[in-house]
Structures are given as structure tokens and as C-alpha cells.
Amino acid sequence: MTSVTPRDNKLLASLPADVQERLFPHLVRVAMPLGKVLYEAGDTMASVYFPADCIVSLLYVMENGASAEISVVGNEGVVGVSLFMGGESTPSRAIVQSAGLAYRLSAQRIKDEFVRHGAVLVHVLRYTQSLITQMSQTAVCNRHHNIDQQLCRWLLLSMDRLSSNRLVMTQDLIANMLGVRREGVTDAALKLQKLGVIRYQRGKIDVLDRVRLEMLSCECYAVVKTEEDRLLDYAVSAVPDRRKPLTRRVTQRS
């Protein structure tokens, strides 16, 4: 818990040493309790957040109150891409889905760094593209796949962003994220439990058989994961304009 450092965020960790030296002194470690709202839809953003061990959901809330998660951000990325995209705000809400810590950076710092057109620009843009993939795939998934499959996808995406295979998350909250009824999640979760893939009890979900979970998931998880692996291959992406090999890795355990 106290051993968390900025380098727990993979995006930060992958930046060149000189950029890290320049940036890290300005990072503020902040607690991210479950349910904390980082931005409300339309808010002008004052900072970006680099999750260390928490998960943040980007959620659209409709006029009638119904909602749907469009993407999820963990220690592989950053919350608040609109800041460097130039829009300063988005119509979505950012809310903490799994508690933990994050590092906050002021809007001006990230923009200054962005304008230098160095590694930060390259990294955050590639990350943003992976976010676009996740959003697009969510759109398709919402259209074509049933709750059972979507629950699997959601569990996998969440697990990838945590070190453990236990999620602290009620079915009601999951239903809100998926934009479906709580009962629908109950049904799907019951099926998974009967298959021995997960076990849950009052808000705690343990994934017992990840491989089977992947098989039961729709293709959307694999697409997102593959594209993430390709785009966030931070280790070698520090040189701008260097073409990445396009090989797609097979989905595998984190």
C-alpha cells in the first residue's frame, strides 16, 4: 500500500528517465475511494490522473439516469485524455470503480510536457488510441452480445487492471457499468458460479478459472486486449515515429 510509486503506472514507468525526472516531482499521490467522481460530464478538467492500483470507469449517464460504461482505465493508462486532445472536457463521467491510489498531475504540467512533443505525446496518443478501441468494441458488444458474454469481458478487463483475482464489486454496481438490470447480472453470475469459473459472496468476486472465463467471453475482450498489447508496448515505443511490428499476440494471462 505505502510501497506504491509513480512507476506502478505503466505509462509513467515507460517514459524516458529525463522526462520522469522532470515530471515526477509534480505528481501528487491521491487516494481513490470507491465511487469518487473525478470528472462530471462536461466539467473542465483541472488535472489528469495516473492510476497506480485502482480502476476508473468512464461512464455515460443519460437524461433518464440510465448509464453505461464505455471504457475502463487502470495502471496501463491515464484518466483525462481530453485535456491533451484539446477539448478540456468530455460528456462522460469518470468514477472510481475499484479503490486504490493514483498520481495526479495538473492540467498545465501535462500540457507543457505535451507541447515539447517528446515521449509523453507519443505515449499518451498511443494510449488514447487503445482507449478508442475499447470504446468502439464496447459499442459493438452492446449491440451484439448477451449479458453472459459481456460479464465475462468485463471481469477480464477489470482483472487485467488489478494484481489480484478478487474483485470487490456488487452485482448492482456491475449492472450499472454494463447498463443492464441487476437481475441480469445475477443470472449471468449464477451461471458462472455453477460452472466453477467464479465464486462470489456479498460483493466479493473471486475468479477461479480465468482460462474458462476467456473462453466464455465474447471476442471483444481479445480484440481489446490484443490492441492494447500492440499499442502499449511501452518498452520500445519511446522513439517517435518508429514503426511497431504489427504482430498480434495471443491473449494470455496477465
Place this chain on the structure above:
Amino acid sequence: MTSVTPRDNKLLASLPADVQERLFPHLVRVAMPLGKVLYEAGDTMASVYFPADCIVSLLYVMENGASAEISVVGNEGVVGVSLFMGGESTPSRAIVQSAGLAYRLSAQRIKDEFVRHGAVLVHVLRYTQSLITQMSQTAVCNRHHNIDQQLCRWLLLSMDRLSSNRLVMTQDLIANMLGVRREGVTDAALKLQKLGVIRYQRGKIDVLDRVRLEMLSCECYAVVKTEEDRLLDYAVSAVPDRRKPLTRRVTQRS
């Protein structure tokens, strides 16, 4: 038809004069016939396309062949944002949804221009953010709104990208875009026709009452349109880092 110029693309038109002078000689005018595939999912992109009077759909195709449009690009934007985002490819297909002309620019030219970190970077990033809004809203719309509403949204988004209020588009194609059955579109279109909002005949759709169409649409159209207006206010966005006023304009006729 022959009077089309690069300035018919609003993104190009809004660039500063010096950038236009540098860029325009490298633009190639290309025909965009209905159904032409600009990129297949996963293709490495060789060029970007600035639509002049055509519409391009970004489409996800699933393993089982089912598909869904995640966003639509007209003369307000550019096709191929992955090129400057750094990914070089996306898992989506880009396909011409309404025939016309576009201006093609090679991958290297756009990247060179991007690296100068001038108006082009600012413009395309803001445009990309509006694209993100469209994708996100599509995800939510797919989850929560019925075919009737989605058809209205889709017609409005398409009309905004054409000068006329006639769409040349069969119900079957629309169904592919929305990711629903053709019969579902037939039903929805029949209702709209009976209300006197549209008239159609064998692949030609005339919008007779746009105001009513907007009222019948779900909120998703207004959200996307408002955000587009805010982000693509090209006229005054040429200065990097200049903060835009955050006033939201009411949705109105194009």
C-alpha cells in the same frame, strides 16, 4: 462536382494559409464510390482521406459477420486518425457510405506535418476527440435506445454531412450500419413515413421534416452534435492552447 476543392473539407479549410500552401500540393483528389473499402480492419494505413462531399463509415465487423457502425466521417473531419495517433492501424473497417470525392494525403506527409506541432496537430486532435464522443455515444445508444430512435439519430448524422436532404441508401445498408435486421429498419422507416417526416422509395430517402426528426431522435444526436460544434469550431482554433469557451450551442439545422 468538378467544382470541388480541398476547402470543401472543413478541417482543411480551417488550417492557416501557410499550412494550406504547404499541404495542398500533395493532396490527391480521389473518387469515393459507394461501398469502397478504404481500410480493412488491421490494415496498415498508407494515407488519410479528407472527405469533400462523401461520407465514410467506421465499421466493426465481428467474427460471425455481424457488424455495427461506430462512427461516421464527412467533410468535417478526416479518415485515418490512427496514423497520427501512432497506431498505424485499427481493428475497424472504413467504408464509403455515400459516394463523392475526397482528398488523399500520404501517411508520411501527414506525419511530417504533425511533428511540426502546429495547427494540424491541434486540429486533428480536437477532431479525434469529437470522434471519440461519437463512438462513446454510439455505445450508449446501442445499449439503451430502440431502433426507431437510432434510425433518427443516424439520418441526422448523415444529413449533417451532406448538402442535400436526400440520402441514397437502402434499408438493408442502414440495417448493416446500425447492426440490426433489415426488417427492423423497414418498420422504423414506415413509421417515420406515416408521420410525414421522411419519404423514401427504393433506396432514396428524402427528409421532409427535419425538426420533427430531431424530436423523435434520442438525445444521442444532440450530444454528439453539440460536442462537434464545440470541438470543431475551427475558425478560431488555429492558435494552439487557446482555451475555447465552453458554451454549448443548441442543436440546430446544419
Place this chain on the structure above:
DNA sequence: TATGCTGGGTGCGGTATCGAACACAGGACC
């Protein structure tokens, strides 16, 4: 022990959409 709250399980009718099959009409082509 009583109470209350939260998380989860179940049942029921309603509805939107699906998959499939078929019928019909406009227009192009011979």
C-alpha cells in the same frame, strides 16, 4: 433478541428484437 440494511435469488408478464420465410412491386434488361 429485535431491528434494519445490503446483497443476492426468483417469478411473472410485457416487449423489442431476432431468425426465417414468403409475398409483392418497381425498374432494368432482354
Place this chain on the structure above:
DNA sequence: GGTCCTGTGTTCGATACCGCACCCAGCATA
């Protein structure tokens, strides 16, 4: 004129999900 193809209209049963209502179990608190 006849023929064919494409675009549209219609029907029917299946199903996934919804809204609602209610119940039960675990757990904390008094």
C-alpha cells in the same frame, strides 16, 4: 412484351431482456 433482380412489406414463433414485486440470507447494530 416477358424476365429477373433488388428493395420493401408482412407474418410467425423464439428469446433476451425489461420492470416490478417479493423473498431470503448475511451481517451489523442496539
